[in-house]
Amino acid sequence: MVMAEGILEGRRLVLRPLAEADAAELGSAVADSREALRKRLGWAAPDPAPGDAAAFIAAVRAAAEARTALSWGVFEAKGGALAGVASLDELQPAERGHARLALWVRTGRTDRGYATEAGRLVVEHAFKTLALRRLSARLDPVNRAFRRVLKRLGFRYEGCLRADKRLNNRWIDQECWGMLRSDRAPAKPTTRKK
Numbered sequence: 001m002v003m004a005e006g007i008l009e010g011r012r013l014v015l016r017p018l019a020e021a022d023a024a025e026l027g028s029a030v031a032d033s034r035e036a037l038r039k040r041l042g043w044a045a046p047d048p049a050p051g052d053a054a055a056f057i058a059a060v061r062a063a064a065e066a067r068t069a070l071s072w073g074v075f076e077a078k079g080g081a082l083a084g085v086a087s088l089d090e091l092q093p094a095e096r097g098h099a100r101l102a103l104w105v106r107t108g109r110t111d112r113g114y115a116t117e118a119g120r121l122v123v124e125h126a127f128k129t130l131a132l133r134r135l136s137a138r139l140d141p142v143n144r145a146f147r148r149v150l151k152r153l154g155f156r157y158e159g160c161l162r163a164d165k166r167l168n169n170r171w172i173d174q175e176c177w178g179m180l181r182s183d184r185a186p187a188k189p190t191t192r193k194k
């Protein structure tokens with residue numbers, strides 16, 4: 001459900017644009033998740049500078065202002081803890097009606113269906129509110145958790161770019177997944193076991 005400009009509310013999560021005041025908590029979430037972020041996304045420096053989280057928030061706010069990307073902090077509705085970040089990158093609404101979905105969930109809060117719930121909210125926002133035509137996602141083939149999430153969201157496998165990305169000093173393949181507005185099935189109840 002869309003509550004206000006850019007705020008998306010789910011059953012257990014509230015997604016809202018990150019604000020300067022979230023910098024300390026974002027820094028802790030990144031610190032907690034450093035190993036997963038390094039392994040899967042190749043970022044999260046071993047020695048983060050104190051201003052890294054604030055600089056990230058300033059950058060995503062500037063991108064949102066320029067409408068080149070939209071990012072949300074993923075917050076637990078109960079208690080308000082920051083559980084991750086979701087984004088629509090490479091936003092090209094006018095030219096191609098396209099964006100790329102990316103998200104991460106804080107270590108210690110994975111396997112609760114949070115990525116699925118946050119992803120659903122962002123997908124709905126992308127197609128209904130932003131009226132995008134197509135969403136894409138890129139996947140490291142060993143990232144089985146994200147593949148599960150993409151499938152559950154309704155993304156389809158579209159092919160593989162071989163040795164396309166440099167990650168942690170090796171060239172990795174990139175699976176391409178996509179979803180068209182017309183792929184969306186009628187809403188079904190969540191079928192997760194947890």
Ligand SMILES: CC(C)(COP(=O)(O)OP(=O)(O)OC[C@H]1O[C@@H](n2cnc3c(N)ncnc32)[C@H](O)[C@@H]1OP(=O)(O)O)[C@@H](O)C(=O)NCCC(=O)NCCS
Nearest residue numbers: 040102103104105110111112113114115116144145146148
């Ligand atoms: C990928 C990621 C976002 C998933 O977040 P999450 O909140 O745990 O996702 P969900 O709980 O909604 O679903 C995860 C699913 O993957 C499954 N899974 C988790 N680890 C797995 C593994 N090693 N092998 C196979 N399946 C796995 C879970 O069992 C779950 O499936 P199920 O609901 O059918 O049981 C999270 O692991 C993460 O942040 N990883 C690092 C960053 C990243 O890879 N982002 C994606 C690219 S942008």
